[in-house]
Amino acid sequence: MGLTSDAVLASAAGCGLLLFAGTVWGWPRLAGPGPWPLAGRVALLLATQAVVFAAVGLAANRAFGFYAGWADLFGRETGQGVVVDHSAGGPGALRVTGTQAVRPGPGRPEDGGRIERVTLTGRTTGLASPAYVYLPPEYFQERHRTRAFPVAVVLTGYPGTAEALVDRLHYPRTALELAREGRTGPMVLVMLRPTVAPPRDTECVDVPGGPAAESFFAVDLPEAVRAHYRVSRTPGGWGVVGNSTGGYCALKLALHHPEVYSAGAGLSAYYDAPSDPTTGDLFHGDRKLRARADLWWCLDNLPPRPGSSLLVTSSKSGESGYKDTLAFVERVKEKKTARISSIILESGGHNFHTWRREIPATLRWLGERLGEERG
Structure with missing residues (x-):
């Protein structure tokens, strides 16, 4: 039984x-004097507390998606590590391993x-990662068969699980409901986690x-998705969003690679890579690489991205990065790096x-900024 299964939790x-x-x-019955009743009471208390x-x-773990399985929990995960492509320049790949309906909702994909x-297996990096791809109803409808759809890459935090984006954060269901409501x-x-070398x-x-x-995220993933699905081939049709570590990655990818992602949204993001x-x-002593990982440095030193849009979120009470987020918004406005938006909750x-x-x-917000192509 899996770490996140209902059966394990119920047991x-x-x-x-x-x-x-x-x-x-x-x-x-264990209230009497002597070492054995005392040992029995201690054993019952310890066992009960341990199980609770x-x-x-x-x-x-089910609620927040920290670990995907037992091997992940105990640091023995090896199945989705780094894959080395020994045929240099060989093609990347996207292999479908299963399908499921968006729940709750109609079973037919149309x-x-x-x-x-x-x-996903990267052509240039040799990295491999599991992911989930949500395809909207229109993708399967005959009247939209020449339509190339915009794409949002969705990233978890660390360590995170891709399943949580579907089952806990409800990205597909929310996208479906918003589209139905117009x-x-x-x-x-x-949808995947940024941990591509767990x-x-x-x-x-x-x-x-x-x-x-x-x-992997700037080159391999877009290449593999475009080769397999009917999606946009222009940066105006691609965005990236994530929470926590995924939010930092989303903002960085949008700043570093506006030719790939025209919009980046960081939910509860931070703005520099930790060590x-x-x-x-x-970074292995590479100061330039270290600087590029600092989003504050990016705002001060990278050229403006007039066609790019950034979104950051935080809350006045409950988020340690609230002041940093306000400062990031002001810095983007001052440097005119990109269009900047924010969501600030009162608490959360x-x-x-x-x-x-x-x-x-x-x-x-993403839907307003991502265009689409029609054949």
């Missing part, structure tokens, strides 16, 4: 209830769209001698509940 909760009931029932703690941890589980146009969503947090950096994470045990040494923590409140407005 842990059930064991906790049984141990609690057993403690209430057995406590009077595990159940709470499992519930929190009515409710479809979500495809895919594996508040935005249909778009394709490519368990390492690469912060979407091309690490010297290591995984070229930025190039900690999860990242390792990202660094969590899924807050981001779900920001996603509808963010998707509408």
Whole structure:
């Protein structure tokens, strides 16, 4: 049973209830003096607390998407690591591994769209990553068969799970509902985590001698998606959005690669790459690379991107980056780097509940800025 499955959570909760009931029932029988009754009481208390703690941890993991499975939790994940393409210059690939309907909603793709589980393998970087691709109903309708749809690349935080973008943050369902209500146009969503060389947090950096994470998102992913799906081939039709680490990556990709992404939205983003045990040494003494990873440096030193749009979000109470976000908005306006917008909530923590409140407005913002092509 998987770490995020209902069965595992229900089993842990059930064991906790049984141990609690057993403690209430057995406590009077273990109330006597002596080492054995004392040991029994201690064992019951420790067992109950351990199981309750595990159940709470499992519930929190399901809610926030910290770890995708047992191997991810214990640092033994190897299945989706770096893939080396030994045929230099060989083509990248997008392979569909499964499909599912958008829930709740009609089962037919022509009515409710479809979500495809895919594996992306980069042509230039050799990196591979699982992803989910949401295709709107219009993609399958005959009258739209020559239409090339705009694309939003959606990134999780770190470590994050791609499934959480579907099941917890409800990106496909929200995009479908907004399009039905006429508040935005249909778009394709490519949903994945920025951790393309797990368990390492690469912060979407091309690490010297290591995984070229930025190039994967700037070159390989758009190339593979365009080759497989009927989507826009111009930067005006591509945007990128993410939360936390994914938000930092989204803003950086839009600033570094306006020829690929014309819009970037950072939900609860930060503005410089951290250095900690999860990242390792990202720059290997390369000062230029280190500077480019600092978004403040980018605003001061990169040329203006007049055709680009940026969106940042935060909350007055609950987000530690609130003041940085206000300063980032002012710096973009001062430097005239790009068009800048913001969503500022009165309160909201660094969590899924807050981001779900920001996603509808963010998707509408993207829809207003991403064009489409018609054949």
